[in-house]
Amino acid sequence: MFRPIAKQAQRSRVDSEGMNITCFIRYQIDPFQRAEFQRYAEVWAEVIPRCGGALIGYFLPLEGTNDIAWGLIGFESLAAYERYRAALRADPQGRANFEWAQRQRFILREERTWLEDVEATRRVTLSPS
Numbered sequence: 001m002f003r004p005i006a007k008q009a010q011r012s013r014v015d016s017e018g019m020n021i022t023c024f025i026r027y028q029i030d031p032f033q034r035a036e037f038q039r040y041a042e043v044w045a046e047v048i049p050r051c052g053g054a055l056i057g058y059f060l061p062l063e064g065t066n067d068i069a070w071g072l073i074g075f076e077s078l079a080a081y082e083r084y085r086a087a088l089r090a091d092p093q094g095r096a097n098f099e100w101a102q103r104q105r106f107i108l109r110e111e112r113t114w115l116e117d118v119e120a121t122r123r124v125t126l127s128p129s
Contacts, residue, residue, distance in 0.1 A: 022056065023081065024113045025071040033106035034060060037069055040101050047094040048073055051087035052080065067108070074117075 029037045041058035048055040056072035075081045088094045101107055 020077060020117055021075050021081070022115045022117060023053075023071075023073045023075065024115055025073070026111045026113070027069040027071070027107055028067055028109040029061075029069050030106045030108060031061070031066040033104065034066075036104050036106040040097060040106070041069075041071065043093065043097045044071070047088070047091055047097065048084075051091055051094065052084040078114075 027037070038060060041060075044058065045055060052075075054074035056074055059070045059072075061068055075084065
């Protein structure tokens with residue numbers, strides 16, 4: 001089982017300076033199986049950091065379109081992504097999550113887009129007046 005201290009340490013990687021690219025995953029989901037997609041995403045919260053990705057988050061539809069969800073994962077480089085993919089294929093919990101999603105059929109379509117981070121726009125906050 002994933003230890004809370006390790007999970008916390010891995011999650012802090014999202015704020016690291018080394019994250020240069022983001023994999024933006026757009027899912028079309030069965031809106032009647034929203035809870036199943038949420039469970040699927042929650043499993044990735046353990047698997048993705050363990051396999052080397054910086055999980056930015058998964059996002060479910062709330063208002064408006066009810067069948068589009070997103071997942072965002074950061075990486076230092078495409079080479080780091082390739083290492084992550086190899087680790088993911090070897091991860092029993094990750095494989096089980098993929099197989100469960102295929103059996104349940106709550107993901108109707110999945111698209112991946114690669115984005116380059118614009119560092120100057122990340123973590124911008126308002127200054128107190």
